[in-house]
Amino acid sequence: MVSKAWAIQVVERHLAGWPARGRPRMVITDVRPHRLGWLIGSQSERYVRTREVIDMVVGHGPFLVDGVDGSLHTVHATADPEGGEWIEDYLEQVRGLERDDPLRSRITELLDSGQRLDALRLVRASAPDLGAQGAKAYVEAAAAGAQVPEHVRALLPQPPVRRRLWWRLSDPNPA
Structure with missing residues (x-):
């Protein structure tokens, strides 16, 4: 410091x-x-x-x-x-x-409780531009503890410009 x-x-x-x-x-x-x-x-x-x-x-x-x-x-x-x-x-x-991704923490909770289908539904509802394949890639990355692929991250909702x-x-x- x-x-x-x-x-x-x-x-x-x-x-x-x-x-x-x-x-x-x-x-x-x-x-x-x-x-x-x-x-x-x-x-x-x-x-x-x-x-x-x-x-x-x-x-x-x-x-x-x-x-x-x-x-x-x-x-x-x-x-x-x-x-x-x-x-x-x-x-x-x-x-x-x-920045912390609030969607990812919720998806991780659902995956930890065995609710993979609910996790996919939540991603689709939160980021409709992703499509089924993008939602699946997001959920798989969250399940593996890996970084979300850039092509998927680009389609996620962006925080408002402050x-x-x-x-x-x-x-x-x-x-």
Whole structure:
């Protein structure tokens, strides 16, 4: 895991360039561990000194320093930092982890209880574009604990596209 000191350095380097872009000088106000790495809050230096609302920079969320590779991201101000779907999106898109397939877990339960025909029916009902052969391939892959073939996976219902709540600001940083 990337250390707290390293995470702070990554954010400080990023914030050092803000005044050059016409933004106020920013300072770190909060550092807390997160399951993905470190969440680091920031605010204008002037606001930290004066506590006057007029000096506050609003509309920005915390920075996330990835605990695995040290890359820097920003999280939308409206995102729930501790939960929410943005974390699943992040794990899939940044770390390459596959999203849980709720259909597969239900199919596995049916297969474990000897209800293979019900499993096939459930796949056909959940993914009508698959057809009988695709449903059979899906159920066989689930029964074998193998990955679903790509031609079958392409026909499965896709999760809805959600509003993006995080953005990459830097590539991985060496620790």
